[in-house]
Amino acid sequence: MDSESCICDEEDKQKEAGDTISTLGMFFSPLGFDAVQYILIKLTGSLFGANLALYCLAAFFFGLYFIFSGYDPITEIRNIILSIYNDKIKHYFKR
DSSP, X not given: OOHHHXXXXXXXXXXXXXXXXXXXXXXXXXXXXXXXXXXXHHHHSSHHHHHHHHHHHHHHHHHHHHHHHOOOHHHHHHHHHHHHIIIIIHHXXXX
């Protein structure tokens, strides 16, 4: 096996891991998974504790997704803001 195909296999595995982690992050998001929430309420004794646990778990998996997928959300948000600035705000003040 040559080194180039090995690199592609590693990238594919990382993308697949990123997709799996993203799916888990969406599953643990406390936006409708009542069974998990009910169990956590029973374990923690409060709704706040259950929600906090689910939000932390979702944030953890989304963080792992960004790491494994190579996607940089900060750069993307910066590019969107700069695009809006260059397209709309700069042209508005040139008048």
